[in-house]
Amino acid sequence: MKKVFNSALLILAFLGVFTAQAQRSDTVKTKGWFKHEAAGAAQIQVSYRKGDNSQLNHVLNNNGIPAISSYDVWFNASMSHICHNWIMEDGLGFTPIATSTANNVDVKYNQYQAFFRAGYNVSKSSDFRLYPFAGINFSAAVLDVQDNNRIKSTSDFSTELLNNSSSKTFYQPNFGIELGAGFDFLIKMKSKKMNCFEIERNIPIGIRAGYYFNTYAGDWKINDYSLQNGPNQKQSAVFLSFNIGLGYKIKK
Numbered sequence: 001m002k003k004v005f006n007s008a009l010l011i012l013a014f015l016g017v018f019t020a021q022a023q024r025s026d027t028v029k030t031k032g033w034f035k036h037e038a039a040g041a042a043q044i045q046v047s048y049r050k051g052d053n054s055q056l057n058h059v060l061n062n063n064g065i066p067a068i069s070s071y072d073v074w075f076n077a078s079m080s081h082i083c084h085n086w087i088m089e090d091g092l093g094f095t096p097i098a099t100s101t102a103n104n105v106d107v108k109y110n111q112y113q114a115f116f117r118a119g120y121n122v123s124k125s126s127d128f129r130l131y132p133f134a135g136i137n138f139s140a141a142v143l144d145v146q147d148n149n150r151i152k153s154t155s156d157f158s159t160e161l162l163n164n165s166s167s168k169t170f171y172q173p174n175f176g177i178e179l180g181a182g183f184d185f186l187i188k189m190k191s192k193k194m195n196c197f198e199i200e201r202n203i204p205i206g207i208r209a210g211y212y213f214n215t216y217a218g219d220w221k222i223n224d225y226s227l228q229n230g231p232n233q234k235q236s237a238v239f240l241s242f243n244i245g246l247g248y249k250i251k252k
Contacts, residue, residue, distance in 0.1 A: 038083075041204050043245030045076040045091065049212055049238070053109070055231030056143070060100065060107065068109045069098040076113075076241070080204075082249075085121040087131050087182070090114075105166065106146040113139035119182060128185045129206075135178040137212065143170040143220075170227070173218040180210015180239070186247065200249040208241040 050072045057067035078091025097110045119133030150165035184206035192199045213236050220230035 037249060037251055039247070039249035040079060040081045041202075041245040041247035043078045043080060043089075043091070043204070043243050045074075045078055045093070045208070045241045045243045047074040047076060047093070047208075047239055047241035048072055049074060049240075050235075051095075051111075051237075052233060052235050055233045056109070059231055065102045065105060065107055066100045068100045068107060071095040071098055071110070074111075074113065076115075078115075078243075080245070080247075082121075085131075087119045087121055087129065087133070089117045089119075089133070089135075089182075104148040106148065108144040108146075109142065111139055111141045113137055115178065117178060117182075126186075127188075128183065129204075130181070130183050132181045133178075133208075133210075137174075137176040137178055139174045139176070141172040141174070143172075145169070168222060170220045170222055170230075172220045172230070172232075173216075174214060174235075175216040176236070177213045177215055178210055178239070179213070180208060182206060182208045182243075184243070196252060198251045200251070202247040202249075204243065204245045204247045206243045208239070208243060210239060212237055212239050 051070040053068060053070040060067060074093045074095055076091045076093035078089055081088045091114070093113045093115070095111045097108050099109075100107045115135055115137040117133045117135030119131035121129045121131045123130040145166055145168050147166035150163055151160065151167055154160050154163065184204040187203040187205065189201040189203065192201065214234040217232045217234045219226040219228065219232065221227065
């Protein structure tokens with residue numbers, strides 16, 4: 001386990017070095033590998049953001065399909081990149097799959113997201129970070145319908161190939177803006193020296209809180225074909241995230 005931990009930390013450090021060097025390459029000239037400290041973390045986040053499927057459930061009910069749950073919990077994997085007091089955070093996330101079944105028709109629904117945030121640390125302490133941030137969020141809702149009455153009605157390949165079925169996968173693109181604040185408490189660990197580098201290690205534990213403005217709720221689509229008159233309510237809401245990660249700060 002110790003070797004895995006150290007290897008993961010070294011990879012994060014290298015990524016942080018290249019990120020920091022790319023950010024500073026236009027203003028800093030250096031003869032060495034890098035000149036400025038690089039820091040960041042790999043993180044796991046569990047977020048709460050209330051959803052609302054009332055319009056979608058209305059359409060499902062009108063077609064004889066029971067309502068599906070609206071999951072409010074998101075699971076995210078993210079990376080933070082720190083340059084001086086600036087903190088950048090990017091990540092990917094998803095919600096659990098909600099299901100509904102009626103008349104041998106199965107419906108599955110969940111959401112995916114990608115986000116980027118930028119903030120400024122206003123704390124002077126080395127033990128914690130406190131920063132307001134602004135960010136953008138790209139997400140998609142996915143509705144999968146499986147018509148078992150049709151797709152399981154024949155055992156012949158050719159017949160099934162052109163079988164008339166209600167089985168389809170719909171998706172709806174969304175765009176949002178996030179405004180909020182983050183707090184991280186750093187549990188410091190023993191530093192590790194590698195050749196001419198010193199890696200300060202820590203475990204950041206914190207929260208993110210703010211408001212998600214769903215500024216664009218697109219049409220539902222099948223492949224790239226847009227569908228009209230579908231549920232398109234904007235789901236703006238307060239969000240709260242719990243965060244834990246593996247952090248580093250690399251010095252030459």
